Amino acid sequence: MSKIFLLFIHNTYKVLIVMTNKTCELLVIHCLDWRLQSGLHEWLREKGYQGKYDQVAVAGGAKDLVSSASAEKKYFLIEQIDNSVFLHNIQKVFLIHHNDCGAYGGRAAFASDTAEKIAHLTDMEIAQEIIETKYPQLTVENYYAQLNEDNNEWRVTIERV
Numbered sequence: 001m002s003k004i005f006l007l008f009i010h011n012t013y014k015v016l017i018v019m020t021n022k023t024c025e026l027l028v029i030h031c032l033d034w035r036l037q038s039g040l041h042e043w044l045r046e047k048g049y050q051g052k053y054d055q056v057a058v059a060g061g062a063k064d065l066v067s068s069a070s071a072e073k074k075y076f077l078i079e080q081i082d083n084s085v086f087l088h089n090i091q092k093v094f095l096i097h098h099n100d101c102g103a104y105g106g107r108a109a110f111a112s113d114t115a116e117k118i119a120h121l122t123d124m125e126i127a128q129e130i131i132e133t134k135y136p137q138l139t140v141e142n143y144y145a146q147l148n149e150d151n152n153e154w155r156v157t158i159e160r161v
């Protein structure tokens, strides 16, 4: 989108066209965990989104949208989504949770890797329903990131779930 201004300078009319394109397609909501960041941003770059997405990094990702969170925490996340929708006209939201997430008590809080993954998937599905109910125009995609330490580096494998 652009705006056209007609300016009167030195007794002459000038036409000034100002690009006001402030939209972006995607909002990414993910955990603040430092181990996730490098791999996540590389993954987004590979998908063609480098420099083209809004981002909310908060402990546990979409966890605060589900019913066990306080009203204030829910409101914070809703407000961030509101901003992204109204300021940038996003069309899509990626919810990205990960294993060994401290906001969920880490890996140790679960009896198995499968139980951990199911807990995250369940919360993301609830969060997805909340977002899609409030904003029927948005498409929400859920992703689960596996963190694995390899030679003092964190490898991140992200799958759609």
Ligand SMILES: [Zn+2]
Residues within 6 Å of the ligand: 031, 032, 033, 059, 060, 061, 098, 100, 101, 102, 103
């Ligand atoms: Zn986390």
